[in-house]
Amino acid sequence: MDTAFIILQHLLPQQLLSRLVGRLAECRTPWLKNLLIRRFISHYQVDMSEAVASDPEDYANFNAFFTRALRDGARPISDQPQHIACPADGAISQLGRIHDGRIFQAKGQDYSLAALLGGDEALTEEFRDGNFATIYLSPRDYHRVHMPITGTLRSMTYVPGKLFSVNTTTAENVHSLFARNERAVCVFDTEAGPMAMILVGAMIVAGIETVWSGQIAPPPRRITTHNYQQQQPAPTLEKGAEMGRFKLGSTVILLFGKEQIDWLEQFEAQTPTRLGETLARRR
Numbered sequence: 001m002d003t004a005f006i007i008l009q010h011l012l013p014q015q016l017l018s019r020l021v022g023r024l025a026e027c028r029t030p031w032l033k034n035l036l037i038r039r040f041i042s043h044y045q046v047d048m049s050e051a052v053a054s055d056p057e058d059y060a061n062f063n064a065f066f067t068r069a070l071r072d073g074a075r076p077i078s079d080q081p082q083h084i085a086c087p088a089d090g091a092i093s094q095l096g097r098i099h100d101g102r103i104f105q106a107k108g109q110d111y112s113l114a115a116l117l118g119g120d121e122a123l124t125e126e127f128r129d130g131n132f133a134t135i136y137l138s139p140r141d142y143h144r145v146h147m148p149i150t151g152t153l154r155s156m157t158y159v160p161g162k163l164f165s166v167n168t169t170t171a172e173n174v175h176s177l178f179a180r181n182e183r184a185v186c187v188f189d190t191e192a193g194p195m196a197m198i199l200v201g202a203m204i205v206a207g208i209e210t211v212w213s214g215q216i217a218p219p220p221r222r223i224t225t226h227n228y229q230q231q232q233p234a235p236t237l238e239k240g241a242e243m244g245r246f247k248l249g250s251t252v253i254l255l256f257g258k259e260q261i262d263w264l265e266q267f268e269a270q271t272p273t274r275l276g277e278t279l280a281r282r283r
Helices: 002-011 014-025 030-044 062-066 121-127 168-172
Strands: 083-085 090-097 102-107 109-112 131-136 144-148 151-159 184-189 193-200 207-210 214-217 224-227 242-247 251-256 261-263 278-282
Touching: 014 062, 030 062, 062 242, 090 102, 102 131, 102 168, 109 168, 131 261, 131 278, 151 207, 184 207, 184 242, 193 242
Parallel strands: none
Antiparallel strands: 083 278, 090 131, 102 109, 131 251, 144 242, 151 184, 151 224, 184 193, 193 251, 207 214, 207 242, 261 278
16 A cells, blocks of 8 residues: 555656645635635644634635634743744654764655755755754644744755655655655754754645745745845744744754754654644753
8 A cells, every 4th residue: 555655656746736736725716615624624623713713714715724823822932041942733753863964754764964955065064963853744733833943044945846745654665755855945043053944845735935935835946045144134033933834734844953952852753743832952
């Protein structure tokens, strides 16, 4: 069964399918968008009591529902200065040390840090032997991504790529999954040194957005880097502030430099996460 699923991933027209789903998710025809939203809520048991707008019919389209805002206080942010907050609801896929420029993906699989970062050698050196956490957002989760620590945006690089589904099966069977899929690499300067937040696309993810540039995927199919260091003032986002969102969900990868942070011991593969809880501590 797993083999057939992986073969299908390679055969499907990933980009075309994802863009068609994106068009459907933007549909504003009332009966259709309400049907899609209600079926999704029922199938995935989405808790609408946490949302600012709890009535499914209040949303203009499926994407507006999927990227719904939460009511105030629904996700308290850890306020201790040394604490690194979890950036999203979801579950830990993997976390730990980056060894010799390689990141652990799943059993029998790892991938290149340099490839993940779009081939930027100087940036790769900043995170070599550092720490990583891969957080998977399931369909039922809140799909906005927030800052784990206050940071000033240094750069954002869009890296085009494939759109394999992101789940346990593909992580275990698709070589270099996260370094092959479409992604946005956002680099911040923080009190814990450089931090990268990488928003990874996947099958039927119809778009990736950031709060400073709007939708960034799908753009032209080439690596594109925007440097913000010359911009005065450069965008600074406070801890807990929204930094981006997925139109249909995927994965966030967090990177920190060597000996800057320690992940809390209770987090390991498959551990559920909630936005704002303490994920790590600064050294």
